[in-house]
Amino acid sequence: MMSRLTNHEVAEMFSAIADLMEILDEDRFRVQAYRRASDAIRDLLAPLATYRDRGELETIPGVGKAIARKIGELLDTGELQYYNRLQEKVPPGVRELLRVPGIGPRTAGRLYRELGITSLAELKRAAEEGRLATLKGFGTKMIEGILQGISIAERQERRMPLAQALETVQELILALRTAAPALHQATYAGSLRRGRPTVGDLDILVAADDAPAVVRAFTTLPLVARVESAGDEKASILLHNGTQADLIAVPPALWGSALHHFTGSKAHNIRFRELALARGLSFSEHGFRRADGTMLTCATEEEVYAAIDLPWIPPELREDEGEFEAARAGTLPRLVELSDIRADLHMHTTWSDGCADVRTMAEAARARGYSHIAITDHSAYIGLTHGLDAERLHAQRREIAALNAAYAAQGIPFRILCGVEVDITPEGSLALPDDVLAELDIVVASAHIQLRQSSEVATERLLRAVRNPHVDIIGHPVGRMLGSREGAPVDIDALARAAAEHGVLLEVNSGPTRLDLEGPAVRRALELGATIAINSDAHHPDNLDWIRFGVITARRGWAGAAQVANTWSFEALQEWLRRR
DNA sequence: GCCGTTTTCGGCCCGACTGTTTTCAGTCG
Numbered sequence: 001m002m003s004r005l006t007n008h009e010v011a012e013m014f015s016a017i018a019d020l021m022e023i024l025d026e027d028r029f030r031v032q033a034y035r036r037a038s039d040a041i042r043d044l045l046a047p048l049a050t051y052r053d054r055g056e057l058e059t060i061p062g063v064g065k066a067i068a069r070k071i072g073e074l075l076d077t078g079e080l081q082y083y084n085r086l087q088e089k090v091p092p093g094v095r096e097l098l099r100v101p102g103i104g105p106r107t108a109g110r111l112y113r114e115l116g117i118t119s120l121a122e123l124k125r126a127a128e129e130g131r132l133a134t135l136k137g138f139g140t141k142m143i144e145g146i147l148q149g150i151s152i153a154e155r156q157e158r159r160m161p162l163a164q165a166l167e168t169v170q171e172l173i174l175a176l177r178t179a180a181p182a183l184h185q186a187t188y189a190g191s192l193r194r195g196r197p198t199v200g201d202l203d204i205l206v207a208a209d210d211a212p213a214v215v216r217a218f219t220t221l222p223l224v225a226r227v228e229s230a231g232d233e234k235a236s237i238l239l240h241n242g243t244q245a246d247l248i249a250v251p252p253a254l255w256g257s258a259l260h261h262f263t264g265s266k267a268h269n270i271r272f273r274e275l276a277l278a279r280g281l282s283f284s285e286h287g288f289r290r291a292d293g294t295m296l297t298c299a300t301e302e303e304v305y306a307a308i309d310l311p312w313i314p315p316e317l318r319e320d321e322g323e324f325e326a327a328r329a330g331t332l333p334r335l336v337e338l339s340d341i342r343a344d345l346h347m348h349t350t351w352s353d354g355c356a357d358v359r360t361m362a363e364a365a366r367a368r369g370y371s372h373i374a375i376t377d378h379s380a381y382i383g384l385t386h387g388l389d390a391e392r393l394h395a396q397r398r399e400i401a402a403l404n405a406a407y408a409a410q411g412i413p414f415r416i417l418c419g420v421e422v423d424i425t426p427e428g429s430l431a432l433p434d435d436v437l438a439e440l441d442i443v444v445a446s447a448h449i450q451l452r453q454s455s456e457v458a459t460e461r462l463l464r465a466v467r468n469p470h471v472d473i474i475g476h477p478v479g480r481m482l483g484s485r486e487g488a489p490v491d492i493d494a495l496a497r498a499a500a501e502h503g504v505l506l507e508v509n510s511g512p513t514r515l516d517l518e519g520p521a522v523r524r525a526l527e528l529g530a531t532i533a534i535n536s537d538a539h540h541p542d543n544l545d546w547i548r549f550g551v552i553t554a555r556r557g558w559a560g561a562a563q564v565a566n567t568w569s570f571e572a573l574q575e576w577l578r579r580r
Numbered sequence: 581g582c583c584g585t586t587t588t589c590g591g592c593c594c595g596a597c598t599g600t601t602t603t604c605a606g607t608c609g
Contacts, residue, residue: 029592033581064582102598104607139600190609203609229608231597236608246609248596261594266609273593278585284594 006489007044010074013083014038014067019095020086022105023112036062039267041071043321045492045524047455049075093118100149101228102142110135124150148226155242159198161482163512163549166192169202172223172245176206180217183208184252189262195316195552197515198482201244203262211249218247254286256298261285267320275308275324316519316555335555336534338548340567345374346421346444346475346507346535347544351396352377352386355540358399358416364541366414372570374417374442375400381423381431381448390436393420397439415570417441421475426450426457428464430471437470442577444507444535446475451488458488459495466498472577473533474499476509476516483513492521493528500529503580505565508534508557510550511543522557532557533565 018034040062041048048071051057057068074080090112096119097108111117114135115126123146126132132143160168169188177183183206187193190203208214212232219227219235228236228244235247250258261269261284276283280291287297288307298304302312310327314335317323326332348354349361356364358375365373377396380387388396400418407414419442423431430437430445437443445465453461465471477495478487499506506525509516514537517525522532534550536543547566554564561567565576 027581030581032592036582062582066581102607106606137600137605141599145598201609229597234596234609236597262609264609266593269609270593277593282594286595 005048005074005078007041007048010048010071011038011042013074013080014041014070016092016095017083017086019098019105020090023090023094023109024086025106025109033062033064034067037067043319043520045520047489091118093120093122096120096153097123099153100146101152102145102149120150120153152238152242158483159200160243161198161512162192162195162515162552163546165199165202168239168243169204169245172202172221172239173204175221175223176204176214176218176247179221180206180208180214182210183214185255187259189248189259190246190264193263193315194265194318195519195556197518197553201246204245204247205255205259205262206247206249207252207255207258208249209251211251214249215247248285250285253297253299256300256302256304257283257287258285260298260301260304263315263318265319268318268323271320271324272308279308281307314555316552317558321520333558333560336551336559336561336564336567338551340561340564341370341534341547341551342569343370343372343374343566343573344536344538344544344547345417345419345442345473345505345533345566346376346509347373347538348377348421349375351375351388351392353539358396359403360541361538361544362403362414362416364544366412368544371413372415372417372573374419374444376419376421376442376444379420379422379431387423387431388420390432393432393436393440419443421446422471423448424461424465426453426461428461430465430468434468434470437468440470442472443470444473444475445471447479447488451479451485453488455489455491459491462490462495463498466495466502466504469580471504472580473505473507473535475507475535476511476514476537477506478516478521480516480518481513482515487516492517492524496525496528496530499525500531503531503576505533506530508532508550508554510534510536510546510548510553512546512549515549515553517553517557519553519556522554522559526557526559526563531563531565532559535566 014034015038018031022031040060052072052075057063057071070080070082094108094112097103097111115131117123117126127143127147132138169192173186177186185207187205188203189205191199206214215230215235219230219237223239224237225240226238233249237245239245248258248262273283281288287295289295296307305312313323313327344365347361349356349358378387380389397418400416404416419440421444424445424447462474478490480487506517508522534547534554536546538544565573
């Protein structure tokens with residue numbers, strides 16, 4: 001039987017294998033190998049079947065002969081004998097125990113072997129009935145910790161969107177600055193600094209002369225619900241909403257090495273330390289230890305990279321996905337920055353489902369220093385509120401023309417493009433006729449309904465839109481909603497090639513729950529010659545600030561300013577649109 | 581199990597914090 005396993009499901013299975021092997025106390029390097037392969041597979045853009053068909057499975061980093069063979073077995077049969085045998089030795093529920101903070105593979109293995117525990121519920125009962133105390137090494141504190149950990153695991157903590165994490169962490173840092181004024185520096189690190197679409201916990205780094213005092217101030221903030229752990233330089237706490245936040249306090253002289261260490265990613269750090277070791281330097285958050293035992297400390301990240309003769313690498317690129325090679329070759333891109341953005345090409349007004357009128361949105365954009373915007377209200381289409389038909393589009397166009405005339409009369413260099421966000425039907429046609437689209441300055445085409453299509457159908461749907469000569473931008477191409485909806489399984493390579501050929505821009509939608517396209521897809525699209533547009537999709541003037549999240553996402557895709565249409569002048573954009 | 585700017589064999593990143601220990605293993609990031 002041919003299986004329809006997704007990359008994510010295969011990655012999950014290898015991750016489970018690693019967990020089960022670890023519970024069985026098998027060789028930790030073999031465990032690590034399965035983890036690495038799992039991570040690599042999870043980040044792939046193309047389906048594993050494509051790699052297999054091209055005989056390229058072993059080009060995936062971390063995948064060698066043995067794992068390639070297992071992937072093949074999974075794709076062919078939907079099953080993996082090796083995994084089945086592991087499951088016979090360890091019931092799947094035992095793996096659930098790993099979700100409890102403080103319980104790792106060794107402990108989970110003992111709980112199963114010595115008490116026969118195979119689920120969170122059984123673990124809870126055993127703790128309450130006092131059976132855990134019969135195990136050697138299980139004191140009262142340990143059991144108390146496990147009981148608290150179970151309730152955390154049961155609450156099924158969710159990853160937080162980037163936008164919410166940034167807001168929370170800034171609040172925390174402000175509170176800490178107030179409570180512990182003697183801070184030299186304070187910032188966030190971890191996956192948040194790398195700009196991941198969602199983050200699991202918050203990492204805060206501070207530089208201070210009296211680290212223990214800062215840690216004490218942190219653990220006693222009113223925002224703190226519970227202290228998980230606290231030492232002289234580190235602490236881990238839970239906020240009232242269940243979010244975990246970790247603090248690291250270091251002397252100012254160690255700021256650079258500590259910031260690098262706690263920014264990650266894990267893969268980037270491991271690779272970095274290997275490169276350092278090759279030069280006889282052992283690297284940690286405290287700096288470089290030379291062979292003779294002396295230390296080289298770094299107050300900045302630039303010094304950290306310079307120690308192994310590399311230029312500073314932007315946090316968004318730190319995934320060990322080629323950034324070391326690019327840094328060594330001197331080909332790191334100058335990434336797009338928020339200050340490069342001159343325009344927002346996708347926003348809504350009260351003409352459809354927005355909160356503000358055209359003038360208010362325009363003024364909000366002007367206040368952000370933009371030179372031009374596109375008003376792109378929804379087209380009339382089933383289920384969409386107040387969509388515009390040809391007649392209302394004409395009326396809106398007159399309003400926008402009047403506004404542009406008024407700006408011109410006042411000598412204000414600001415232009416409003418008249419556009420639309422037209423729906424792409426499930427078959428790939430557009431919800432407005434071509435002659436209507438032809439009259440507009442700019443057309444965003446987006447799919448909103450029936451996103452659960454096969455890869456072939458979903459891709460062809462977008463390709464048809466790309467081939468329409470009036471379409472300028474494909475809006476939120478895969479249509480994912482973080483935490484609630486997977487995106488459509490669009491073939492990014494095919495979309496990017498077509499977009500490059502037809503001069504259609506691919507959107508990085510900045511909505512905090514979209515971030516679509518996301519980083520790796522942006523990178524692939526740019527490699528294939530496509531150009532992107534970073535848009536807010538604002539429905540409220542304040543939403544224009546979302547563009548910040550889109551910029552971060554584009555940076556994760558290695559985007560330089562020139563590859564982002566929003567950084568172009570009005571004239572340059574006009575030229576691009578004319579040439580289409 | 582993977583991998584090669586010393587290696588196709590012999591390595592595989594580093595340290596803080598905790599609990600229960602009388603010196604350390606397990607967990608975590």
